[in-house]
Every structure is written in structure tokens, then in C-alpha cells.
Amino acid sequence: MQGELSERPLTPQELLDLKNKRTGLAIFQFTWILVFVCLMFVHWWIRGQSPVWPPEGVAKHGVLVPTIMTLALVASSFSARHANHAMKADDRDTFFRHWRIMIGLGALFVLVMAVEWLLVPVSGQYSNLFRVLVGFHGVHALAIGAFLLRVYRNARAGAYSARHFWPVEAAAGLWYFVTVAWILFYVVLYWS
Numbered sequence: 001m002q003g004e005l006s007e008r009p010l011t012p013q014e015l016l017d018l019k020n021k022r023t024g025l026a027i028f029q030f031t032w033i034l035v036f037v038c039l040m041f042v043h044w045w046i047r048g049q050s051p052v053w054p055p056e057g058v059a060k061h062g063v064l065v066p067t068i069m070t071l072a073l074v075a076s077s078f079s080a081r082h083a084n085h086a087m088k089a090d091d092r093d094t095f096f097r098h099w100r101i102m103i104g105l106g107a108l109f110v111l112v113m114a115v116e117w118l119l120v121p122v123s124g125q126y127s128n129l130f131r132v133l134v135g136f137h138g139v140h141a142l143a144i145g146a147f148l149l150r151v152y153r154n155a156r157a158g159a160y161s162a163r164h165f166w167p168v169e170a171a172a173g174l175w176y177f178v179t180v181a182w183i184l185f186y187v188v189l190y191w192s
Contacts, residue, residue, distance in 0.1 A: 076105035
């Protein structure tokens with residue numbers, strides 16, 4: 001009976017429900033990206049008011065560690081994609097392997113960026129802007145990371161399948177958001 005249910009195509013109503021959920025997630029992500037973009041504009045505006053950036057006597061942040069962490073975050077998003085596709089194909093072993101990789105890389109990213117956040121020397125607007133941007137992103141990464149852990153726990157309990165995969169897809173989509181938002185901040189903080 002369970003095998004028959006998972007092999008049956010989604011009904012028109014189930015497809016409509018899934019489309020509505022995807023649309024809602026896209027709207028949510030778009031609005032939150034606007035918040036991140038606004039923070040970037042605030043950064044550029046304050047920076048534009050300063051005759052020198054970073055201010056005299058303040059060392060610019062190094063790019064090696066953040067670049068490695070950014071690459072780790074991008075890799076975690078690819079892992080999220082593989083896990084999402086695996087769940088839709090009822091390949092639970094692949095799902096769990098890639099979901100664990102994603103969570104591990106995400107946790108490493110948050111930990112290293114938290115250290116970066118703590119170690120930035122106090123220097124007025126330069127350090128304040130850095131802390132606001134990195135901290136704002138970190139809070140989002142932690143909240144979405146908690147959702148990733150919940151999805152993992154529920155998947156271990158057998159809550160998802162090829163027919164019931166929306167929570168997995170939504171969590172992966174939110175993790176993509178974390179990655180895109182960080183890439184925007186990364187460019188602003190380290191390369192502009």
C-alpha cells in the first residue's frame with residue numbers, strides 16, 4: 001500500500017498546493033533579500049561619507065578565511081540540492097549523506113564567521129557595519145540551521161517521501177537564501 005501511494009502521481013490539488021507553497025517561499029525570500037540589499041546600501045552610503053575606507057589606522061579585513069568559508073557555504077548549497085533531489089527520488093541514504101554534509105558545512109561557516117565577528121577590532125563605523133552585516137546574516141543562518149536540523153530529525157523518523165517532500169524542499173530553498181545573501185554581503189564587506 002505505501003509503495004503504491006509513493007508511486008502515484010500527485011493529484012491536481014496536490015500540485016496546486018505545492019505551487020502555492022513554492023510561490024509563498026519565493027515571495028518570502030524576495031522580501032528578505034530586499035532587507036539584505038537595504039543593509040548593503042546603508043553600508044555603501046556610510047562608506048561614501050567617509051574620506052577613507054577603512055578609516056585611518058584600521059586594517060582592512062583579510063579575504064582568505066571568508067573566501068574559504070564562502071566556498072564552503074556554496075558547497076553546502078550544492079549538497080542541499082542533491083539531498084532535495086534524493087528525497088524526491090526516495091533515495092534516503094543519499095538524502096541523509098548530503099543533508100549531513102550541508103549541516104556540517106553550514107555549522108562550520110557560522111562558527112568561523114562568529115569568530116571573525118568577535119575578533120574584528122572596535123573601530124567605530126567600520127567595525128559596527130561589519131558586525132551588523134555579519135551578525136544579521138548569522139542570525140538568519142542559525143534560525144534556518146535549526147529548521148534544517150528539525151527536517152533531518154523528522155526525516156530520520158520517516159516523515160518524508162517522494163510524495164511528501166515539501167519541508168525538505170523548503171528547507172533547502174531557505175538554505176539557498178542563506179548562501180545568496182552571504183555572497184552579497186561577502187562582496188560588499190571584502191571586495192568593494
